[in-house]
Amino acid sequence: MILRYSPLLSRTAPNLLASAAKCKPPHSQRFFPSCSVKLSLGLRSYATKRPSNESKDETSKSKNSSQKDEIAHSESAKSSLGEKPGKPARGVEYLYTNSNLSIPPTNKKVTLESLGANMTSTIDGFTKLTPEQEQFLENRVRMIISTLPKSLGEDVARAFAEIKKHGSPPELISLLKDLQDGKPMSLSMAARIVRISNEFARKAAENGTASDKSSSQGKKDGPSARFFSQDKNKKEDKSNPPKRDWFSMSLENLATFAVSGVLLWLLSRSEEQSKDITWQEFRASLLSKGLVEKLQVINNNRVKVYVHRDAVERAHPDSPAIKENFFYTFTIGSTEGFERKLDEAQQELGIPNNEQIPVSYTTETSAISAILSFTPTLLMIAFTVWLWRRASGGAGGGGNSSIFGMGKTRAKKYSHETAVQVKFKDVAGADEAKQEIMEFVSFLKDPGRFEKLGAKIPRGAILSGPPGTGKTLLAKATAGESGVPFFSCSGSEFIEVFVGIGPSRVRDLFAQARKNTPCIIFIDEIDAIGKSRSKQSFGGGNDEREATLNQILTEMDGFNTTDQVVVLAGTNRPDVLDPALMRPGRFDRHIAIDRPTLSGRKQIFSVYLPKIRTDEDIDFLSGRLSSLTPGFSGADIANCVNEAALIAARLGATKVVMNHFEQAIERTVAGLEKKSLVLDPEEKKVVAYHEAGHAICGWFFKHADPLLKVSIIPRGQGALGYAMNVPVDRYLMNVNQMMDRMAMILGGRVSEELHFETVTSGASDDFNKVTRMATAMVTKYGMSQKIGYLFYEDDDNKLHKPFSEETSRNIDLEVRRIVSEAYDQCKRLLTEKKKEVGLIAEELLSKEVLDRDDMIRLLGKRPWQDNKEFDKYFGARKSAPPPPDETITPIPDPSIPPPPSLPPNPDTPGAPVVYRKLE
Numbered sequence: 001m002i003l004r005y006s007p008l009l010s011r012t013a014p015n016l017l018a019s020a021a022k023c024k025p026p027h028s029q030r031f032f033p034s035c036s037v038k039l040s041l042g043l044r045s046y047a048t049k050r051p052s053n054e055s056k057d058e059t060s061k062s063k064n065s066s067q068k069d070e071i072a073h074s075e076s077a078k079s080s081l082g083e084k085p086g087k088p089a090r091g092v093e094y095l096y097t098n099s100n101l102s103i104p105p106t107n108k109k110v111t112l113e114s115l116g117a118n119m120t121s122t123i124d125g126f127t128k129l130t131p132e133q134e135q136f137l138e139n140r141v142r143m144i145i146s147t148l149p150k151s152l153g154e155d156v157a158r159a160f161a162e163i164k165k166h167g168s169p170p171e172l173i174s175l176l177k178d179l180q181d182g183k184p185m186s187l188s189m190a191a192r193i194v195r196i197s198n199e200f201a202r203k204a205a206e207n208g209t210a211s212d213k214s215s216s217q218g219k220k221d222g223p224s225a226r227f228f229s230q231d232k233n234k235k236e237d238k239s240n241p242p243k244r245d246w247f248s249m250s251l252e253n254l255a256t257f258a259v260s261g262v263l264l265w266l267l268s269r270s271e272e273q274s275k276d277i278t279w280q281e282f283r284a285s286l287l288s289k290g291l292v293e294k295l296q297v298i299n300n301n302r303v304k305v306y307v308h309r310d311a312v313e314r315a316h317p318d319s320p321a322i323k324e325n326f327f328y329t330f331t332i333g334s335t336e337g338f339e340r341k342l343d344e345a346q347q348e349l350g351i352p353n354n355e356q357i358p359v360s361y362t363t364e365t366s367a368i369s370a371i372l373s374f375t376p377t378l379l380m381i382a383f384t385v386w387l388w389r390r391a392s393g394g395a396g397g398g399g400n401s402s403i404f405g406m407g408k409t410r411a412k413k414y415s416h417e418t419a420v421q422v423k424f425k426d427v428a429g430a431d432e433a434k435q436e437i438m439e440f441v442s443f444l445k446d447p448g449r450f451e452k453l454g455a456k457i458p459r460g461a462i463l464s465g466p467p468g469t470g471k472t473l474l475a476k477a478t479a480g481e482s483g484v485p486f487f488s489c490s491g492s493e494f495i496e497v498f499v500g501i502g503p504s505r506v507r508d509l510f511a512q513a514r515k516n517t518p519c520i521i522f523i524d525e526i527d528a529i530g531k532s533r534s535k536q537s538f539g540g541g542n543d544e545r546e547a548t549l550n551q552i553l554t555e556m557d558g559f560n561t562t563d564q565v566v567v568l569a570g571t572n573r574p575d576v577l578d579p580a581l582m583r584p585g586r587f588d589r590h591i592a593i594d595r596p597t598l599s600g601r602k603q604i605f606s607v608y609l610p611k612i613r614t615d616e617d618i619d620f621l622s623g624r625l626s627s628l629t630p631g632f633s634g635a636d637i638a639n640c641v642n643e644a645a646l647i648a649a650r651l652g653a654t655k656v657v658m659n660h661f662e663q664a665i666e667r668t669v670a671g672l673e674k675k676s677l678v679l680d681p682e683e684k685k686v687v688a689y690h691e692a693g694h695a696i697c698g699w700f701f702k703h704a705d706p707l708l709k710v711s712i713i714p715r716g717q718g719a720l721g722y723a724m725n726v727p728v729d730r731y732l733m734n735v736n737q738m739m740d741r742m743a744m745i746l747g748g749r750v751s752e753e754l755h756f757e758t759v760t761s762g763a764s765d766d767f768n769k770v771t772r773m774a775t776a777m778v779t780k781y782g783m784s785q786k787i788g789y790l791f792y793e794d795d796d797n798k799l800h801k802p803f804s805e806e807t808s809r810n811i812d813l814e815v816r817r818i819v820s821e822a823y824d825q826c827k828r829l830l831t832e833k834k835k836e837v838g839l840i841a842e843e844l845l846s847k848e849v850l851d852r853d854d855m856i857r858l859l860g861k862r863p864w865q866d867n868k869e870f871d872k873y874f875g876a877r878k879s880a881p882p883p884p885d886e887t888i889t890p891i892p893d894p895s896i897p898p899p900p901s902l903p904p905n906p907d908t909p910g911a912p913v914v915y916r917k918l919e
């Protein structure tokens, strides 16, 4: 191979080596030939003398390498004089004199020096590769490319093509020399090779781009000129050299760089072949025959044998040892023992001291441990680059001094282009809140009207209320109506792990708002940052949150009255907010949005019902549904309407009908039907009598909420049955109403007592409700004469009760009295109506669900007048009859499997039966 030292060089005279070394210019090969010519005058063709102090210790390594250089130079000098190298190798000479082996007079192998002589200098100290060097490099490049992804492989191929075309930098040449020298490929060497290739690939790519731009020029000058045109430019522009932007290098490039380096290194290692031999084999077959060039002790336990390949080739042409990367190795116990054995062997073989085999020592690490040792460094580099990239790219286009752009606000901005489409008409049922907030709209639209009268404009408003009541919707509608930019963010977005990010984001948000005046800022869930500072101090507080809150306070103070920035904030917990936030001049207005009333719900249903396909009368439908949904928020109603449409679609209906809405509401109120939960008949009977007890109480007590439905189909979590009473919107309750309600709640257990020998655990939730109601009557509502007109708040955090032991005992007694009165009231009724309870329970057992019409059929009309609104929608069966053109017959849908436990029953409402139009 082209870059290998000739083994015969080892026989070059030492004085020649010395003078050659003196003459060799340190870094330039260009002067090489002429120098060699000068030296050749003092050459001896052959010398057996060698420096006697040649050592086997570690220093021999460096000595050997300098000797090689010297040898190389002198051999080159010889060839330049026309002298033929080819004397026997050191150590082999002795053998040859004693054996029949003959040494061919010439060495066909090409030496590095001969290559050097052929090298032609190119621009910038680049050296053109000889065909042999090209071949050497090409073999490796092929191997590398086969392991890389396509695009990367192309880069490497391009780099190689450029190197072939335009020569190589001295660094690569010296690396190739080292490799040829048999030096093992180290990771740093691999990295250097990859770096050089990368640079070439980059240059070629840049050149490609440049040449695209100036293709006409490129064509004139040819590819070589094109490639080097950049270098020329660089030279011309030395005063202002182009900056190497390492940090703009993509992560992928860096990773590629690292990975291909490691790959190359691994490849070069795996390329090496070796064969383990014993000391005896080494001594008999190699050492005694003079085939050993040098020995390398690796990690003090393995010896690598470098043979004179030419000599081996001549003696054994088929031996694998003639291959460039083949080595014999053998294991040693200790270096001392090995050295002793080697000395003895050499003495026995008669090798003179000055020609003894040089031994060097080296340390090698395994590929895996090397990779592992580099991994943390690579990860650190990758992380640093990633941080820098975030710093430059993530900051959102410069101008932001905060580290890595983290202090930038995350608020979403809705501008004129992405205008908020919500208008006040989309917010139903919150008339008072709308009224309040409309003032902000007028201010943003026509500030002059207010300023003329000397009125100061409110800076902001806090919208508070339970979840889903339309606070965000109202803020959006304000922006939509006023047609100004709208910044929407959440309080939690200001909280980060890094100190100082929160205040910085607040500053940025307000700075952006000021740039976009007039505008609205909406901070949802402001309690995440606006919690009262005094309350926080219990348990250490949170400095970052306080700093963020302070920044908001400062920013809101910083507006002047002409700044048309309105700050709206939403919260579910107005009670925990810091008083400083609520003071006039900041959030001047406090707008409470409660759950919608009956008419509010009706309005919200009227907003959502037209969006779905139904033939029902929208006015009647929204009225009936709003009566069915006390306590529902706007979000619940929107969800309910959507759920009804989904149920209709699931059942294959073409339109959404009343039954779908009722199912959707029931699902929201009571949870999912659990048809798979099969009760045993005895349990089912208990459930039926329990629910019948509730139903009878709800029917016959004057102040009970109107009964709508009784069911023994299990639903939700743990409910085996339920009686659905629809509470009317009521804002006050008197003692009679409360007693009736408690008696009705106890109806289940009382019914069990009256109809079974024993009772079950099913009434525990009823007792919980009753106890809480009775306790509230005693401790809060002043409904117990014994306790009097006192209010005791239940606060779980307080360790001591705010009343005496005696009061405590009296409270217990009073609660007990009230509950037992309710029990007696219930027992009286159910004993009197025992037959009716049985009637309802048996009907329930056969039908599972009874509605109001069934109750009227079984019990007659309710003896008490129902609430008017309720009567209007539920007095008789009011659901719209099926349209006349659609004769519907239940057809089981084959795509919906029947429930596992219960067979489909067309009489059972809610059974999975699909109504389809008959074709």
Ligand SMILES: Nc1ncnc2c1ncn2[C@@H]1O[C@H](COP(=O)(O)OP(=O)(O)OP(=O)(O)O)[C@@H](O)[C@H]1O
Pocket: 426, 427, 428, 429, 430, 465, 466, 467, 468, 469, 470, 471, 472, 473, 474, 524, 570, 571, 572, 604, 607, 633, 634, 635, 636, 638
């Ligand atoms: N008054 C209303 N009119 C019409 N739709 C409403 C109304 N209130 C709530 N909604 C519906 O409920 C959805 C959720 O409402 P929104 O996000 O405004 O509630 P919120 O009060 O901000 O809730 P949270 O306190 O959980 O943030 C809205 O998108 C809308 O569809």
